[in-house]
Amino acid sequence: MIFLDAAATTPVRREVIEAMWPYLTGEFGNASSHHTLGDSAAAALRQARETVAAVLGCLPGEIVFTAGGTEADNLAIKGIALARQAENPARRRLLISAVEHPAVLESARYLARFHGFTVDIVPVDRDGEVGVADFASRLGDDVALASVMYANNEIGTVQPLAALAAAARSASVPIHTDAVQAAGWLPLTVADLGVDALSLSGHKIGAPKGIGALYLRARIQAEPVLHGGGQERGSRSGTENVAFAVALATALRLAEAERATAAERVTALRDGFIAEVLDRIPGAQLTGHRTRRLPSVASFCFPGTSGESVLLELERRSVLCSSGSACAAGSDDPSAVLTAIGIAGELAQTAVRFSFGTSVTEAMLKDAADAVVESVTELGRLQRS
Known part of the structure; x- marks a missing residue:
């Protein structure tokens, strides 16, 4: 064959399996437990976070591990928009490109149905590209969040993301990008891209299905989507999947090196x-x-x-x-x-x-x-x- x-999925790399294997077997501890096994798991989770942060050029504390790209998109769209709305109820508009992944589009539609947001769909040209001038003209004080994917999963078009992010920054509007397809192919340095949030998925780059990450810039507030014990610095509750976090970090490091x-x-x-x-x-x-x-x-x-x-x-x-x-x-x-x-x-x-x-x-x-x-x-x- x-x-x-x-673009749908990739096989798990052998190096990734070897890196995660100890945390599926002998080192099986809960990273929140205060004993030897827990400390070992916590150390592995900390190292994985530092590795992902190094590839993105951000602080380790700006990385939130999720169950995949879909959850990362949901946390970014719902979390940031709801936090911005709570801060200023006038912020009820979302800017979403016409070629977004369903995880972004359906999150925006959820906010429209249940939280009073309006969704402003930014059109694209025949190549699937968002026009920077058109995007900039739609920004305003009422915009809670903008989201434009880095590279499209169906047609492959790469957006002028840095220019779009610069326009959003000038209007004091946070911008998220779904970079799930870009990982391993395009630069991910968040300072160069200018984005405030960025989603990743492990199974597109040789990690298992069921692990992802969200870069969330420091001082950008986001309401959690999952509530519970307050793991991931309160951003994403639930016992951390240490083995899969190690897998994602390993896969991302290898993909960036190559x-x-x-x-x-x-x-x-x-x-x-x-x-x-x-x-x-x-x-x-x-x-x-x-x-x-x-x-x-x-x-x-x-x-x-x-x-x-x-x-x-x-x-x-x-x-x-x-x-x-x-x-x-x-x-x-x-x-x-x-x-x-x-x-x-x-x-x-x-x-x-x-x-x-x-x-x-x-x-x-x-x-x-x-x-x-x-x-x-x-x-x-x-x-x-």
């Missing part, structure tokens, strides 16, 4: 794959920005086909990929991201996303391109007959 669905080399190599392979598909399949359309995109994502619409049918044909040819976000699995609706960039619903349902891990090779993508051509050609022939 050729696995080209790394990032520049991997991004350069995979970008070249991605561009070759895109060129091959567009050259050999009449009418194929690339979605997302042609160059300002993740090294790891190539997404297309194939007019006259069904994206799901293409997936089935590709799997018959030993290529695994996706018709869009794995978080929208089971939905028959066209992708909200594709409709946001102006693609008609019928065409959006022909979409196929190929996303690459760091181990992808030129030979794999050559075989995959051949399989794509064969699959789309076969489906077109069947439709004409």
Whole structure:
């Protein structure tokens, strides 16, 4: 099998398994317990927090471990917005880009339904990019929070995040970014990005499913989403998952160490794959920005086909990929991201996303391109007959 669905998940790295293993076995203590096993767990948790903070260039106390990217997004959106509203009831507007992950969008909709917020959806252009001037024009004293994802999980477009964050900072509006897909491919130094909150997920970079982290800038208040014993400095109650925190820290450290080399190599392979598909399949359309995109994502619409049918044909040819976000699995609706960039619903349902891990090779993508051509050609022939 050729696995080209790394945006959905990645295999757990051996180094990560080895790093977390002691805390699943002999070092099983609760980090809040005041005895030897507890002290050992607390030390491991502290080291994991310091490792994540080092990659992001922030203070360890600004890192909150969560159960994944979705929880990190929920904590950022709900937590910051509710804290800002409590501080000033006039702050009832949220700025959310039109291509956000459902974890961000649904959190904003929750706040609208139950807490009186209004959600201002910031449009994107045909490449999926937020316009800085348009974004800046929507900022105001009534805005509780802005959220623009760093890089899109479906089409790969990378946002001008530093410029957007600078505009938000000038208006004294905190800004969050979902950086789940960016980790391992793009720089994560929060001072350079200018963001106040940033979400990460471990299983996109070689850690297990079920661990994530939120960077929350010091002095940015956030109401907790989970209440209880006050772990994670009161931001996220619940017994800390020490083994998985160690796993995330290890995976993130390794991904950052390899990032520049991997991004350069995979970008070249991605561009070759895109060129091959567009050259050999009449009418194929690339979605997302042609160059300002993740090294790891190539997404297309194939007019006259069904994206799901293409997936089935590709799997018959030993290529695994996706018709869009794995978080929208089971939905028959066209992708909200594709409709946001102006693609008609019928065409959006022909979409196929190929996303690459760091181990992808030129030979794999050559075989995959051949399989794509064969699959789309076969489906077109069947439709004409």
